Amino acid sequence: MTRHMLLVGTPKGAFLFDGDASRRSWSLRGPLCEGWPIHDLSVDPATGAILAAGGSPWYGPAVFRSDDLGSAWSHSSEGLTYGDDGPKIATIWNVTAAHGAIWAGVEPAGLFRSDDDGATWSHVAGLRDHPSRPGWQPGAGGLICHTIVPHPTDPTRMWVAISAVGTFATEDDGATWEARNRGVVAAGSPEPHPETGQCVHKLVMAAGQPDRFYQQNHSGVYRSADAGRSWEDVSAGLPSEFGFAMAAHPRDAATGWVIPMTHPEEGRLAPDGALAVWRTSDRGDSWERHGDGLPQENAFIGVLREALAVDRLDPVGVFFGTSTGQLYGSTDEGRTWNVVAANLPPIWSVETLVVD
């Protein structure tokens, strides 16, 4: 029997929603992970383990792990340090497992890996050794390595995104990294297209195709057909080029979803007080607005970068959480919506897990 779960990260801990194949009926467990602030939950595809990453203001950063779908948890941060001469790590913003390793993106921006299921960690120094690092400046949310995208088949290749710095890629297992921001406008820079300084909010790979990417940036929605080496603005048709969350269809490389927000000077909120998810099915050439089932009046709501997720079923289920604690779901690829939960803490991240 299919078990469909939603994994939700909040400043008050992790919350797990247990559902079935209908994706309309849910039971809630939480707060989990000792109520620690949890920025990201993900699933290790190799083991089925649930990983939860965040940091406690008292006890520091840690990655939590459950091998039984969220009943029992352990946590470790052994090795999650830049050393006694380095900056202190405030928290972990992303945890992603691939090819037998687990990766953690932290604040201040950097990358760590574990090769023993999260028990111990080592710093992937090549990223912070990039020659651009002296110029790295934090964005409004901090200097954060917030997105990790593994290559689907080659464990030596991956992409990461750092807020207010840009997208980087490695092809040698993290030893060296290349900035891949050509064509993306760097908001806040006197130079429109510097090598780094682009405030990428979210980076997604299109349907397992390692040459095709989309990004939601401070300055717009972009697409790439060359593994991120160059980018083309596809914001036309959206009510705002600004936003945080983005998701890609698991099988259709031309389909994806964004949730536009007003510009920072206008509050980073749903445009016109009407919450909507926008969908493209032609690689961003055009966008369709979907607000059926979402609040359309007086909805001054934000959706954060990690809080939009899709499942792999057919039709694809789409789920997102708001920074005011509402969780919405769609079982028809984002066309219509229903409320999954209304009274959660601010939602930082949403992920799906389907267990057959």
Add this chain to the structure above:
Amino acid sequence: MAEAIDRLDEVAPGIRNRLVDAGPSIRRHINVFVDGVPASLATPVGPESVLHVIPAVSGG
């Protein structure tokens, strides 16, 4: 105090990371006391000392 925390970590592996940050230093929102007096990692601890490790209210 540093050595006492290292010994504690042998009994409860991982706890040092919960109390000590890079530097090394006691984490910002953790307070430690030796015999009732605020302490740091360098504070001497004797065989009869009483140690308190208390999360500060500033942490939450």
